[in-house]
Amino acid sequence: MKDPHNMIFSTLFCKYYMVAIIWMTISCPLQAAFETQNIAVRYHALAGAGCAAQNDPSMMLQNPASSHGSHSLYLYASFSRLYNTDIHSSALVGAFDCKNHMINLGVLSLGNELYHETTCVVGISKSIRPAMCVGINTRLGQLSIAGYGEARMAALDLGLQVKILNGLYFGSTITNCLGANIGKEPLPQGMQSGFHALLSPRWSLHFDIFKDVDFATDIRCGAEYSPFSSLTLRLGTGTKPSRFAAGFGLLIHNLSIEYGFDSHLTLGLTHQCALALVL
Numbered sequence: 715m716k717d718p719h720n721m722i723f724s725t726l727f728c729k730y731y732m733v734a735i736i737w738m739t740i741s742c743p744l745q746a747a748f749e750t751q752n753i754a755v756r757y758h759a760l761a762g763a764g765c766a767a768q769n770d771p772s773m774m775l776q777n778p779a780s781s782h783g784s785h786s787l788y789l790y791a792s793f794s795r796l797y798n799t800d801i802h803s804s805a806l807v808g809a810f811d812c813k814n815h816m817i818n819l820g821v822l823s824l825g826n827e828l829y830h831e832t833t834c835v836v837g838i839s840k841s842i843r844p845a846m847c848v849g850i851n852t853r854l855g856q857l858s859i860a861g862y863g864e865a866r867m868a869a870l871d872l873g874l875q876v877k878i879l880n881g882l883y884f885g886s887t888i889t890n891c892l893g894a895n896i897g898k899e900p901l902p903q904g905m906q907s908g909f910h911a912l913l914s915p916r917w918s919l920h921f922d923i924f925k926d927v928d929f930a931t932d933i934r935c936g937a938e939y940s941p942f943s944s945l946t947l948r949l950g951t952g953t954k955p956s957r958f959a960a961g962f963g964l965l966i967h968n969l970s971i972e973y974g975f976d977s978h979l980t981l982g983l984t985h986q987c988a989l990a991l992v993l
Contacts, residue, residue, distance in 0.1 A: 759961025778849025
């Protein structure tokens, strides 16, 4: 027998998702601070693809629904330095199971001595049908600029994942779906949708399309290969801007060691590393 609460939640979520898409198509805000911060090395090594990747709480910012179905407790810490500058990005996130809901928590940091963003994330993901998961993240942020003071923001992100066939998944996410501002400046809004195909126990492919309301459409493709159960190699490429990415994940008992980089034609390399504890 179907759970009536799940049916109501599913209907409301799908209606709201469509409203958010329509809102984004008619609003074209100027770009501002608080771009969606890339905390997942896997996402980084796939050149930003992976919106449909399942059971991976490290991808919670890229798709709030991605954490559902993962382990009962997940802790993740990542660090990167952007394009050999003094701008650093770091994150500490966690996810845990609570009565068939995955609770997502995170603290993110981006910037340097002159410019600094701090973001706290609280989210939840839930299976509303046997082949469908949804997720919602609330982001609370503070921006500090030397000589100019501080400003705060709050934004809401939505995520959806659907199992189409055995081995084929669809994912979609909308960032800042309500069009929040920081001060008088609109925050970035975007939508990403894509597919994850499990070709074999060793090979999988990702294909995503990302559209920021202010910029050209970015097409992202990535591939993962696992020569051993404990090792995953990753490659990715994107179009806007043109870039190449690669990396790996190494699982040692309950500890995962992650590394990824991308190569921007103008700005150079960004390296990212992370540790994850899976219980």
